[in-house]
Amino acid sequence: MSDFFTIALFASALHLAVPIILPMLGGLLCERSGVINIGLEGMMLGGAFGAVAFSYVTGNPWLGLLGAVGTGLLSGVILATMSVLLRGDQVIGATAINLVGAGLTAALVPIIWGIDGTTPSVPKVPTPELPFVGQIPLVGPLLAELSAIDLVAFALVGAVWWVLMRTDMGLRLRACGESAAAADAAGIDVTRVRFIAVTLSGVLAALGGAYLSIVTLDLFQASMTQGRGFLALAAMVFGKWRVGPAFLVCLGFGLADAIALRAQIFTHDLPHDLLFALPYVLALVALATFVGRATGPADVGKPFRRA
Amino acid sequence: MIFKRPPLPHEGDLRLDPEVRAGIDARRAQPFSVEAMVAQMRDGTRSVAGRVLVFVITLAAAVICTLPFLFLSGAELGVTLSAFLNGSLGSQFAFAETLVQMIPLLIAGMAVAISFHGGLFNMGVEGQLIFGGLVAGIIGAEVEAPPLILSVLVLLGGVAGGALAALVPALLKAYRGVHEVVTTIMMNFVATYFAIYAVAPAGPFVAATQPSATEKIPRDARLPTIWDGTRLHAGVIIALVAVLGLWWLLYRTPLGFRIRLMGKNAGAARASGVSVKRTIITTLLISGGFGGLAGAVQVLGVYGRFFDAFSAGYGWDAIAVALLAALSPFALIISAFFFAMLDSGAVQMQAVAGVSREMVGVVSGLVVAFVAIQPWLLHGLDRMRARRRTRREAGAPVTLTDTGDAT
Numbered sequence: 001m002s003d004f005f006t007i008a009l010f011a012s013a014l015h016l017a018v019p020i021i022l023p024m025l026g027g028l029l030c031e032r033s034g035v036i037n038i039g040l041e042g043m044m045l046g047g048a049f050g051a052v053a054f055s056y057v058t059g060n061p062w063l064g065l066l067g068a069v070g071t072g073l074l075s076g077v078i079l080a081t082m083s084v085l086l087r088g089d090q091v092i093g094a095t096a097i098n099l100v101g102a103g104l105t106a107a108l109v110p111i112i113w114g115i116d117g118t119t120p121s122v123p124k125v126p127t128p129e130l131p132f133v134g135q136i137p138l139v140g141p142l143l144a145e146l147s148a149i150d151l152v153a154f155a156l157v158g159a160v161w162w163v164l165m166r167t168d169m170g171l172r173l174r175a176c177g178e179s180a181a182a183a184d185a186a187g188i189d190v191t192r193v194r195f196i197a198v199t200l201s202g203v204l205a206a207l208g209g210a211y212l213s214i215v216t217l218d219l220f221q222a223s224m225t226q227g228r229g230f231l232a233l234a235a236m237v238f239g240k241w242r243v244g245p246a247f248l249v250c251l252g253f254g255l256a257d258a259i260a261l262r263a264q265i266f267t268h269d270l271p272h273d274l275l276f277a278l279p280y281v282l283a284l285v286a287l288a289t290f291v292g293r294a295t296g297p298a299d300v301g302k303p304f305r306r307a
Numbered sequence: 308m309i310f311k312r313p314p315l316p317h318e319g320d321l322r323l324d325p326e327v328r329a330g331i332d333a334r335r336a337q338p339f340s341v342e343a344m345v346a347q348m349r350d351g352t353r354s355v356a357g358r359v360l361v362f363v364i365t366l367a368a369a370v371i372c373t374l375p376f377l378f379l380s381g382a383e384l385g386v387t388l389s390a391f392l393n394g395s396l397g398s399q400f401a402f403a404e405t406l407v408q409m410i411p412l413l414i415a416g417m418a419v420a421i422s423f424h425g426g427l428f429n430m431g432v433e434g435q436l437i438f439g440g441l442v443a444g445i446i447g448a449e450v451e452a453p454p455l456i457l458s459v460l461v462l463l464g465g466v467a468g469g470a471l472a473a474l475v476p477a478l479l480k481a482y483r484g485v486h487e488v489v490t491t492i493m494m495n496f497v498a499t500y501f502a503i504y505a506v507a508p509a510g511p512f513v514a515a516t517q518p519s520a521t522e523k524i525p526r527d528a529r530l531p532t533i534w535d536g537t538r539l540h541a542g543v544i545i546a547l548v549a550v551l552g553l554w555w556l557l558y559r560t561p562l563g564f565r566i567r568l569m570g571k572n573a574g575a576a577r578a579s580g581v582s583v584k585r586t587i588i589t590t591l592l593i594s595g596g597f598g599g600l601a602g603a604v605q606v607l608g609v610y611g612r613f614f615d616a617f618s619a620g621y622g623w624d625a626i627a628v629a630l631l632a633a634l635s636p637f638a639l640i641i642s643a644f645f646f647a648m649l650d651s652g653a654v655q656m657q658a659v660a661g662v663s664r665e666m667v668g669v670v671s672g673l674v675v676a677f678v679a680i681q682p683w684l685l686h687g688l689d690r691m692r693a694r695r696r697t698r699r700e701a702g703a704p705v706t707l708t709d710t711g712d713a714t
Binding site: 036038082083086087088089091092093095096097098099100101102103104106107108110111116222227230233234237271273274276277280281283284287288296301 | 376379380381428430475478479483485486488489490492493494495496497499500501503504507509510623626627630663665666667668669670671672673675676678679680681682683
């Protein structure tokens, strides 16, 4: 058993958690501002594709990351326009993002590269090792497996928490999600706050996708996110729309993924397909038992319109 | 039983919304004017002509938005169009193939439609379809029974499987208040991975000769082919009967009334004595049952066995099918047929015009997007009409004042 639970396992758990954490943060910001976002999956695919396409065209992976930010802005602005500005149904609008995201990215691959399915390799973002952290006792060896990019992702968790819970801006954002009418009466421009939150969620989700496509791998594959956007959504609900708990849930999902992958190599008699379903089963069981009534922000899902 | 409906309101005796009144007037005065068409569209839920107009405009908008990507892939419009029509309607075989594609889309579309009628977003139709198909495949492979009884058992098993996949979200929604969108999506993955496990090489239900599939269902028990020389099977009859059944359920039974009442206003439903919890559970179970039926019909009619990749995302396209049909059971037939045309025409379009099959997904996504912003579109058209009227009445151009926004 001891050679199963190694440093490598926990390191890969952290690596697998990052592309869930980033869209989770985006979804959390979005829902705390009062807009349901089940379009994270489509936004991630857009980001993963944008990153690879830009990296391929420019030959510079960092510009690829910038391209992911661009596609994230685009998908975020489209969703925000549909569900905030034009007050369309939020679930339906986000579903459209998912469908178009999956279809368009898969359809653009043959247009750009001339082959179906998987793109050829493109320059990937270098993952520089961190100096000196290996010497830190206890957690040193684990941290040494991480790259600067992982740390930036983890730092973003803290940043989002701080902005959401400790700044004026965050209070305004949460007010829009709890009671848009009251926030409006207090002089907050609900439409603007929600628009910005949805756009930001697009960027964060796209970065999560880009992490998969040009940090972990160096190519794009049709529907390569494999439901991580939905997993992020599950983590957010599981964590009751709070940054800390949702982050821990993401880490748990990462660990479950890592165990399932490792079990595939180690043993053949374990039903590893069932292990892949484990995060979802866990989330459902938790919702049914000890999480308690998981109710989101009070005004989530309701389009706001000034009287 | 006699079904007698009250006559539709005529002028004078009923207080009508001024907007509705204006719409009726416009339609009476000039049936083919822009005003009349806009009024028609706004009252889309009431008149057939309005519905047709909304249907066509949504579809046209989605297709027009797809055109730039067609040009990007270097396809010529004429070639693409003729390939599309050839591939979907061009021959007896193509037409039958389109109908075959229509069956799962239609049944799954009904699953989406009934949940939306109840104000519930069942995003798990894909999972219910897979689970229903799996249960159907297992029953068909394992149970020994006379052919006819076996077919019925398989179909019922599919319905039960789909309902089972919808049960967890239904209970969580009714008793724990968890939003069904998240839980149904999660169940998609649980169902998918469970199905993969069940027919994995070491899985409990895998066929002896074929990995990733169950044993074949005896040929006599499968749905018979009803058009010689094609793959068209009796599932199309099941689907059409189900459409009738859905319409009957929604508009002619107390349960359907409760479902629609809950969808329009859950508070009003509760106040008038409807058990919202029970209605939520029933609605989602029926919805899941339809999803499972779609899977079972596919297993029993097309493949004769369950295999893990048997659904081409029907559950997702079904959302577009249901929304394009504005949730009306009969309009579902038309919108499912259109998406089936896209599906079966896509093969030809890819081969002849070099257009990726994934474009079908783009079109269905855009349809969903345009349905999402439909209220705004209708509102905008209304405002335009109001502005025109003011202009006409004042006899002079008006400046940009907000006319109809403050409602």
